[in-house]
Amino acid sequence: MKNQKIKIAIIDLTDCEGCQVELLSLREKLLELTNNVEIVNWRLAQGKSQKGPYDLALVEGSALTSEEMEILNKVRQESKFLMALGTCATLAGIPGMLDKNKRGYWYKKIYGPKYKPLGIDALPIAAVVKVDYLIHGCPVKGEEVLRVIGEFLAGRLPESPDDSVCFECKAKANPCRLINKQPCLGPITQAGCGAICVSGGEMCWGCFGPRRQHNKKALVKILEKISKPEDIERYFSMFWHRIEADNKKKKV
Numbered sequence: 001m002k003n004q005k006i007k008i009a010i011i012d013l014t015d016c017e018g019c020q021v022e023l024l025s026l027r028e029k030l031l032e033l034t035n036n037v038e039i040v041n042w043r044l045a046q047g048k049s050q051k052g053p054y055d056l057a058l059v060e061g062s063a064l065t066s067e068e069m070e071i072l073n074k075v076r077q078e079s080k081f082l083m084a085l086g087t088c089a090t091l092a093g094i095p096g097m098l099d100k101n102k103r104g105y106w107y108k109k110i111y112g113p114k115y116k117p118l119g120i121d122a123l124p125i126a127a128v129v130k131v132d133y134l135i136h137g138c139p140v141k142g143e144e145v146l147r148v149i150g151e152f153l154a155g156r157l158p159e160s161p162d163d164s165v166c167f168e169c170k171a172k173a174n175p176c177r178l179i180n181k182q183p184c185l186g187p188i189t190q191a192g193c194g195a196i197c198v199s200g201g202e203m204c205w206g207c208f209g210p211r212r213q214h215n216k217k218a219l220v221k222i223l224e225k226i227s228k229p230e231d232i233e234r235y236f237s238m239f240w241h242r243i244e245a246d247n248k249k250k251k252v
Helices: 018-024 028-033 066-078 087-091 100-111 142-153 165-171 216-224 229-237
Strands: 006-012 037-042 054-060 079-085 133-135
Touching (some): 006 018, 028 142, 054 087, 133 142, 216 229
Parallel strands (some): 079 133
8 A cells, every 4th residue: 555545534423523623724734645635525624535545544523313324334334444543432522511412401491392302312423334443532632633644655554542631741841630639531542632631731531532551440539539420420421421322233
């Protein structure tokens, strides 16, 4: 695959398109990438798109509707490799905060009794189809996407980092929130964000997903000493709510 121009599709489902905007912000670096690849399907940046097959598909967003489920399955069937792009795709993100059995109530509450909802449930796309690699981030880091595609062009699947956000906090000399009795999910969250939230004075909410060797139980015991049970539940409702998603759906 080294000297071969590969076909890439960038597909969006239910999302804010923030990850795709991050890719667009790469500008010249994105143009350099097109020397080796051909982006043939990208709604946000192209007027026309080509149908599959694709060598690589990057999918942003969660499949919230039955139509999006069909799109996701079709893209999976047409792609040699499929990668989840951003937290909505990898962890269900903000759309996944709401449980399936509560959606009907809120649809009526917000849009009125006559509204016919299309949304079914927001799940990580790996709960619907086979995913070859997860690119976490809310939004993703453009440089990381370039690294992942570069690995793909070299004929190998990339490896995700196994450091925690704590490693990045130490590199930036951030005071430890937990030591100072402030909540934080950094110890169990995969590095890659540059500890941007903690550096800005906020807790880590875990948008890069769990690191491979995480110990959630140990962190919860620490959080129990400084937070109320309902607050701990809220900390994990942002991005960790669907990590153990319903995997009973058939994967293709």
